[in-house]
Amino acid sequence: MSIFSIGLSGLHAAQTALHATSGNISNVYTPGYNREVVLLGENNGNGVKVNDVQRQFNQFVATRLNAASGSLASLDTYGTQLRQIDNLLSDDQAGLAPLMQKFFSALGQMASNPGDPAARQGVVGTASTMVSQFSSFGNYLDDIGRGVNEQIAQEVTGINSLTSQIARLNDEIQLARGSEGNAPNSLLNQRDNLVHELSQRIDIRVNEQDSGSYTVALGNGMPLVSSGTPYQLQAGAGQADPTRTMVSYVDGSGNPRELSEDHFKRGKLSGLFEFRSESLDKMQNQLGQLAYSLATAFNEVHQQGVDLNQQPGGALFGIGDPSVFSHTRNTGGVEAAVSITDTSALMSTGFDIRYGDDGYTVTRRDNGKAVAVTFDAATNSLSFGGVELTLNGTPASGDRFLVEPLNNVVSQFELLITEGSELAAAQSNSTGDNRNALALLELQNQRLVQGNATFNQAYAGMISTAGNQMSVVQANLAAQQGLTDQLNALQQSESGVNLDEEAANLIRYQQYYQANAKVIETGSTILDTILSLR
Amino acid sequence: MRISTLTIYNQHTSSMNKQQADVMKVGQQIASGKRVTTISDDPQAMTQAVALSQSQAVTQQFVDARIGVRNSLGQEESVLNSVTEIYSRAKTLMVQAANGTLGDADRASVGSELKSLYESLVGLANSGDGNGRYLFGGYQDDTAPFIRQPDGSVSFNGSTEIREQRVDADRLMPTGHTGDEIFRQVHSSAGYLVDASPANAGTMTFGAAEILDPSDPQFGQAFDLSFGGTAAAPTYSVNGGAAVAYTAPQDIAVGGLRVRLEGQPAAGDTLRIAPADQGNTDIFKTFERAIAALDTPAITASDKANLRNSIHVVMNELDNGLENVLTVRAEVGARFNELDTLDAISSNRMIGYKQAMSDLVDLNYVEAASEYSMRMVGLQAAQQSFAKVKDLSLFNYLR
Numbered sequence: 001m002s003i004f005s006i007g008l009s010g011l012h013a014a015q016t017a018l019h020a021t022s023g024n025i026s027n028v029y030t031p032g033y034n035r036e037v038v039l040l041g042e043n044n045g046n047g048v049k050v051n052d053v054q055r056q057f058n059q060f061v062a063t064r065l066n067a068a069s070g071s072l073a074s075l076d077t078y079g080t081q082l083r084q085i086d087n088l089l090s091d092d093q094a095g096l097a098p099l100m101q102k103f104f105s106a107l108g109q110m111a112s113n114p115g116d117p118a119a120r121q122g123v124v125g126t127a128s129t130m131v132s133q134f135s136s137f138g139n140y141l142d143d144i145g146r147g148v149n150e151q152i153a154q155e156v157t158g159i160n161s162l163t164s165q166i167a168r169l170n171d172e173i174q175l176a177r178g179s180e181g182n183a184p185n186s187l188l189n190q191r192d193n194l195v196h197e198l199s200q201r202i203d204i205r206v207n208e209q210d211s212g213s214y215t216v217a218l219g220n221g222m223p224l225v226s227s228g229t230p231y232q233l234q235a236g237a238g239q240a241d242p243t244r245t246m247v248s249y250v251d252g253s254g255n256p257r258e259l260s261e262d263h264f265k266r267g268k269l270s271g272l273f274e275f276r277s278e279s280l281d282k283m284q285n286q287l288g289q290l291a292y293s294l295a296t297a298f299n300e301v302h303q304q305g306v307d308l309n310q311q312p313g314g315a316l317f318g319i320g321d322p323s324v325f326s327h328t329r330n331t332g333g334v335e336a337a338v339s340i341t342d343t344s345a346l347m348s349t350g351f352d353i354r355y356g357d358d359g360y361t362v363t364r365r366d367n368g369k370a371v372a373v374t375f376d377a378a379t380n381s382l383s384f385g386g387v388e389l390t391l392n393g394t395p396a397s398g399d400r401f402l403v404e405p406l407n408n409v410v411s412q413f414e415l416l417i418t419e420g421s422e423l424a425a426a427q428s429n430s431t432g433d434n435r436n437a438l439a440l441l442e443l444q445n446q447r448l449v450q451g452n453a454t455f456n457q458a459y460a461g462m463i464s465t466a467g468n469q470m471s472v473v474q475a476n477l478a479a480q481q482g483l484t485d486q487l488n489a490l491q492q493s494e495s496g497v498n499l500d501e502e503a504a505n506l507i508r509y510q511q512y513y514q515a516n517a518k519v520i521e522t523g524s525t526i527l528d529t530i531l532s533l534r
Numbered sequence: 535m536r537i538s539t540l541t542i543y544n545q546h547t548s549s550m551n552k553q554q555a556d557v558m559k560v561g562q563q564i565a566s567g568k569r570v571t572t573i574s575d576d577p578q579a580m581t582q583a584v585a586l587s588q589s590q591a592v593t594q595q596f597v598d599a600r601i602g603v604r605n606s607l608g609q610e611e612s613v614l615n616s617v618t619e620i621y622s623r624a625k626t627l628m629v630q631a632a633n634g635t636l637g638d639a640d641r642a643s644v645g646s647e648l649k650s651l652y653e654s655l656v657g658l659a660n661s662g663d664g665n666g667r668y669l670f671g672g673y674q675d676d677t678a679p680f681i682r683q684p685d686g687s688v689s690f691n692g693s694t695e696i697r698e699q700r701v702d703a704d705r706l707m708p709t710g711h712t713g714d715e716i717f718r719q720v721h722s723s724a725g726y727l728v729d730a731s732p733a734n735a736g737t738m739t740f741g742a743a744e745i746l747d748p749s750d751p752q753f754g755q756a757f758d759l760s761f762g763g764t765a766a767a768p769t770y771s772v773n774g775g776a777a778v779a780y781t782a783p784q785d786i787a788v789g790g791l792r793v794r795l796e797g798q799p800a801a802g803d804t805l806r807i808a809p810a811d812q813g814n815t816d817i818f819k820t821f822e823r824a825i826a827a828l829d830t831p832a833i834t835a836s837d838k839a840n841l842r843n844s845i846h847v848v849m850n851e852l853d854n855g856l857e858n859v860l861t862v863r864a865e866v867g868a869r870f871n872e873l874d875t876l877d878a879i880s881s882n883r884m885i886g887y888k889q890a891m892s893d894l895v896d897l898n899y900v901e902a903a904s905e906y907s908m909r910m911v912g913l914q915a916a917q918q919s920f921a922k923v924k925d926l927s928l929f930n931y932l933r
Contacts, residue, residue: 028539028540029540035538086573087572089573090571090572090573097587101588101591104591104595105591105595105598108598108700109602112598112599112602112699113602114697115666115676116665426673428673428693430672430673430676430693431675432667432671432672432674432675432676432693433673433693433695434697434699438698438706441595441700445592456588457585459584460584460585463573463580463581464577464578464580464581466573466577467580470573485548488544489537489541489545492538492540492541493537495538496539496540498536498537499539499928500539500927500928501536503928
């Protein structure tokens with residue numbers, strides 16, 4: 001071979017290297033970009049050849065990073081949602097405790113002057129402020145719940161878009177490999193970046209097939225992407241509780257199958273589900289339990305008294321009724337009705353009821369533990385946790401019901417009296433009798449919430465729950481952040497671009513190019529020398 | 535390890551972010567004066583703070599309740615002070631009236647002064663609290679407790695139950711006394727009273743009941759004496775028992791008591807020896823009897839004996855009434871003392887609560903200020919380090 005072709009192969013290699021280096025430099029901040037390195041080889045004694053322009057990608061590190069950042073995204077989403085509750089409870093002006101205290105203080109004033117219209121109006125005023133704060137507290141939590149539903153739907157839309165893009169890239173990569181033997185790095189980078197984004201949203205497993213396409217599956221093995229086919233997820237009203245958005249998997253024949261919340265271990269979806277079941281439900285139920293206990297205790301005592309018009313006291317507070325949902329896939333066609341029978345046994349949780357071959361089983365929704373249940377065949381009713389569920393028939397085996405004793409309590413919490421004279425402060429027809437006012441005042445010291453906490457202690461319990469959850473999440477978040485940062489640095493150390501390195505390469509390959517040009521020039525000089533021999 | 539340019543920049547920005555967040559956090563603490571600005575900063579402290587604030591609120595409720603009770607008791611005390619003066623003046627008048635040299639006209643003028651005292655007393659018994667509520671009506675504080683009857687007498691129409699208020703966790707304190715307790719009861723230690731019927735026709739008068747033997751099985755019972763026989767040989771019987779011959783002066787000894795009777799009773803006359811609480815305890819009745827007695831001319835010996843007996847009874851009843859009011863006033867005073875003690879305890883308690891609350895959630899400014907400067911130094915260091923690193927590029931040397 002001639003010196004020219006050797007020089008030319010060098011020039012070509014230098015150009016390819018400069019091309020790769022400039023590509024690296026220009027993509028230094030491009031997300032998902034993997035550094036490219038030119039692999040040179042000898043060309044059988046005839047110069048150099050470019051073996052490969054290799055992207056620096058480590059599948060093992062990338063998978064670990066995806067998992068770690070998926071967990072981080074889950075915790076981050078959980079924390080973001082929880083912070084809303086944290087902020088609400090931290091505001092000591094908007095808190096319920098001061099308003100309950102003002103209400104009781106007004107009751108104390110009424111006990112001092114039972115005949116004084118101003119003292120009575122003070123009770124009505126503070127009671128209505130307290131009730132409206134309960135409601136706005138409840139509305140705030142409901143809004144958060146609706147926000148979670150919307151976000152779940154948005155995440156699902158995002159997931160569907162990502163899986164179809166991955167499927168399309170799978171096709172393109174397969175096609176490119178078929179025609180050129182090798183897929184362009186940019187397509188691979190794009191696909192890996194999409195997988196990274198997808199793993200921020202949902203817990204996935206990725207397998208690379210021999211054909212070069214990725215199979216993406218859920219944790220339970222259901223495929224989301226198989227070669228060029230994406231499978232859709234669908235967000236919609238839950239089968240057990242239509243007020244909660246759940247995610248269903250749509251299989252190849254178009255049938256949706258609802259995925260239970262524990263299918264999601266990582267990613268934003270998992271953070272949303274965890275927040276909803278661990279924090280939001282708990283907070284809503286605790287608030288409902290407090291409002292329920294307050295309302296029933298006050299109504300009971302108030303109805304034993306006599307008001308200023310010498311009429312027996314009426315109910316002071318109105319509250320919402322408990323609700324029961326039949327699972328949409330029940331086949332027994334049984335209607336269920338629920339009522340609260342024992343306030344002191346009422347727990348701050350919903351219940352799942354399942355009818356199987358071995359009868360009824362009831363589990364608490366907050367911790368999944370079984371609850372003792374008694375079945376009364378005479379009335380065809382179940383009693384558990386302070387509530388009674390009455391059925392109008394025998395359900396089919398496998399039928400399920402969901403009982404939420406407290407979900408409507410706060411939204412329909414209201415003050416039923418408007419006039420101070422309707423307050424039953426007396427136990428006789430005398431205007432100066434304050435015995436019932438004293439009895440109402442005494443309620444603040446009684447353990448009426450689930451029979452073991454005062455109103456104020458119950459509220460403190462809510463604060464403690466939310467605060468502890470938040471500090472646990474913050475601690476986990478910090479740990480997970482550290483882990484993810486480390487993996488990120490590891491991934492970057494392999495795949496990231498270092499500008500100093502590229503600057504050096506730039507010089508190197510420039511000189512390489514110049515040297516090879518010199519080779520050609522030398523060849524030309526030699527040829528000239530030969531040609532000039534006469 | 536290779537460090538990518540992106541890592542360098544990311545690391546610097548995230549370190550600056552973290553430092554900035556720390557500075558913000560301390561800044562927020564300083565601005566709010568609170569160590570715990572959100573629940574998650576210290577859930578335990580926040581939970582305890584809620585419990586503490588409830589203790590504070592309840593303590594404050596008791597403080598408010600005590601203010602109300604103190605106010606009612608103060609009003610009662612000032613009324614009772616006037617009542618005491620009326621009783622004393624009435625007693626003085628009765629002493630004057632008892633002077634045998636006074637004529638009917640003189641007695642009538644004493645009677646008219648007594649009458650005006652009686653009117654004042656009725657007014658005081660129906661005192662209000664300035665807000666349309668009667669002080670001595672008990673639960674029934676919206677109507678006058680003492681009502682004038684068509685015959686000019688006064689009857690009690692209030693409630694005999696008095697409102698109580700919770701002035702401390704375990705103390706329900708009555709906010710005052712009912713008119714019944716003040717004007718219609720005698721103190722339990724009041725002794726025996728002797729009372730001759732105003733309708734007696736004889737000239738019999740009585741002395742004080744002397745206690746000879748309190749261990750007598752009949753001691754504490756009431757004894758009704760009825761007189762019979764003839765003017766020459768009068769007899770008496772106790773509680774309808776056998777007739778016993780009467781010779782003036784006659785010492786009657788019953789139930790461990792001795793009462794000296796003088797003068798001649800007529801047949802059908804009666805005399806009652808009874809513990810004060812089994813006789814008339816209504817002070818208004820006492821006044822009414824005194825006024826009636828002073829208004830009645832004393833002409834015959836029998837009239838004079840009746841006048842003397844009535845004055846005697848009225849003075850005894852006034853003494854008992856005064857004793858009763860003084861007892862009630864002593865009770866009011868004791869309640870004031872109790873309120874003072876409770877106030878002192880609760881203000882100590884409040885200080886304790888405030889201190890505990892402050893320890894839980896308030897900020898130590900000295901610590902916070904030093905922390906703030908430290909965080910500022912950290913932030914500046916992060917910024918400076920970034921500024922230095924950004925200049926470090928090989929491209930800067932390739933020109």
